Amino acid sequence: MMMRRAEDGSVRFYCTAGAGMEAFLLDEVKRKLNATEVEHIPGRVFFRCRSNLHAMMRLKSAERLFLLLRKAPPTSLPTNPAKAASVIQQRIVGNPDLWSAVMSSWSSLQAELNECPGRGQKRRRDEDKESLNPPTFRVSCRCSGVNARSYNSQNLNRVIGMAISQQLGWKADLREPTVEVNVYISDDHCVVGIPLLRQPLATRSYLKHTGLRSTIAWAMASLCNLQEASVVLDPMCGVGTILLEAVQECPNGVFIGMDSDGAQLKKAVENVHAAGQKERVLFVQSSCMALPLPSSSVDAVVCDVPFGRKFSCGMDMSAALPHLLAEMERVLREGGTLVLLLSLQLSSLIKKLVPSEALESQSVGSTSETDVFQGPLNSLLLQSKHRVSLGSTDALVHTYTKTHVPRDAQVSDMKCTV
Template sequence: MSSQEGGAAEPGPDTVGPSPSSSTNNDAVTGDVITITIGATVPTGFELTAAEEVKEKIGVDARISKDRGRIYFPITTNELFQVHLLKSVDNLFVVVEEYHLYPFKESKEETLMEMMQLATTLPWANALAVWKLNGTLKKKKGYRKGGNGTKVKSKREATDATVADTEQQELPQAASAAESQTKAESTAEAETSAQDSEEAEPEAKVTKFRVTCNRAGDKHSFTSNEAARDFGGAVQEFFQWKADMTKFDIEVLLNIHNDEVVIGIALTEESLHRRNISHFGPTTLRSTLCYGMLRLCKPQVSDIILDPMCGTGAIPLEGAIEFNSSFYLAGDNNDMAVNRTVNNVCHIQRRMAEKGSASGLPIDTVQWDLCNLPIRTGSVDIVITDMPFGKRMGSRKKNWDLYPSCLREMARVCTPGTGKAVLLTQDKKCFTKAISRMGGLWRRLHTVWVNVGGLHAGVYLLKRTGAVFGQTPEDIHESRGTVNAQGDENGDKELS
């Protein structure tokens, strides 16, 4: 069974078994409608944003887990399709059971033995029913998988005829082209399974599964591998499923964070964060993180939104799709980055046209020098961008000249008094110093700390002061270094 370590050790459950939390214990079936708890992984730092989106689109309150990057919320199965429309979540799973104070034993052997016993006593029925229903929804998302998969793997033996028949339908949102081949293979597999299901009894099929353990904490007496292995062995024996680490039908999740234990079944095969990008760059942002940044600045109707270092265009493209009452300008100093952005925009437009919807997007792409933007002073409402961290793009040394020059030019094009900026960077020391030198032009309102590819970064929300550009000490001071800043910037291969 697969595992992901997040800490050291942990004690083990009680022979009788711990009492579950009320949220999953009260799951009930009312006719064909099942009330269950959905868990979602979200970009670390944007849990509140994700909870707000759940409240806004589904109308329920989400609970933020003690384990960062996860939220939980209750729904009924007739609302399941709405969960797939959320833009701030990476992965979804249905909760089988959760324990907020799991009484781990001190002995590793006792702990693992009780985990094996736990697997046979969990209320699996509702979660498995939701997993089966979810198959009719999530298969629709990958419309780009088409029906032309060229490679057919072994049968997906757990897929019933109902799921297979609905598999080629489409949801408005699709996974990225990078996922296309995988999902095309899934379609071909399910079609084969559907044909075989007419000849073979469902009881003769063998469901393939795997257990993934995500563990965090330093008081556990076992490893993630040990927990996944023993718990998975008990699941296999209980259901008579077949373990398969790669071609599995069901992924059982065992999430352990200190004394909190959540058992779930995955509802997404691949993360939803790559939904808009087909041409990736070295520092392409996750679409879910882009969505969180956009919600932070609250785009309004007719706002002009600028990304001066767009890279592959992930931020403005997400905005043009989800907040399409604003207009987006995407630009970069590197021609390869601009080409990637144009290709990504064209990809989305083709996708929209194939679905029969209007293919126009409120976005334009330009190549420019970000320290000398061809934009009228005070004409932009929001500046939102991923600044170079100085690692894969640019350098820490160059950032000391680049950041002040960027902030000055952003202040010039931004509307005094009402303009905002949402800027992502991991070079916190340099950015903080640059902002302190821009006190007459920018005010820092809020900071969200996020995890970007394992790096601790900050998303800074800034407010443009009412000062007229060209009449502050910052303008005079910064103008002396503009030439050097531009020279350093042009030396960078790409900013995204």
């Protein structure tokens, strides 16, 4: 499939996405960009749209944004370098007119990005003249599968670069190229594109301190079913990454972050100030095991439950999980949403605590009836699970709805009232 501009002026793009994030990105490009021809392969979502570059920069679940040059079936490269160069020239580089059309679109989008009111006509003419010259480039190739047995990325970068120079007349520049040509070759796909932005979309300029990856934090916030004036709680907020993503999605919401670690809360406050949201988020130093909030007082609870070496906390989370879940269930109102990011181990454990998860396990035969512990959290109804990658490990995002207020909670509230 070759990239071309349609009659309506739309262009083919693609975004890279972390493992497990493709479904979020598919929904986002359809909803925010009114995109068409939306499709995906693992780690990439392709689409056509007329949206301007600034609109595409507001995609929150994407890693990087590219103009699509070519999306083709898998390319098998001969082990002989000379023959491989011929195949690359035909199947990866292809028609020079295609590259000229893509560079024309790339130049237009860069002009849109850099446009400012004070730019003079002379500077515009100079930039237009420069855009007609052959660009400098470098190749960034990622190869997997059968081809990776014969060629490493460095070798392919060189072979593809030579093919581009010979076919297009472009000059290689490894240090400060005009464009970077990205090539992805696997046993299933061959994708060629040019990135539109120097910084990844996943980089958030408003974060002074980083914690959970921003794309996953946004995905968790998007699952909270936020409405006007929603009250959102993160009982183990760390540096506040999830809350800052949620603030972007719900301008009139109320956001509360809690953490027992004062140093983490200090960083969270600095993040909120850097993002210009200091009036929107309240931070409280508190234990997640005894939340200082009334029962049924928040609309959504969202939490990256700590695990692993980097983000672990002082407590044994496996032992603490039942009480932690009970506290989250208590403060959540009926109809509210609970979103949790859990390690694979904690995800397995929670099946024994939430009846709806236990029944699901029984239905697929993964857990025997004698293994299932019908826990007290019977007001939580499982809505979805999403497996996502955290780099060195995977995790699961669980989403629940609170269907009713448990009877013991009602009795407890009555006693407090009396």
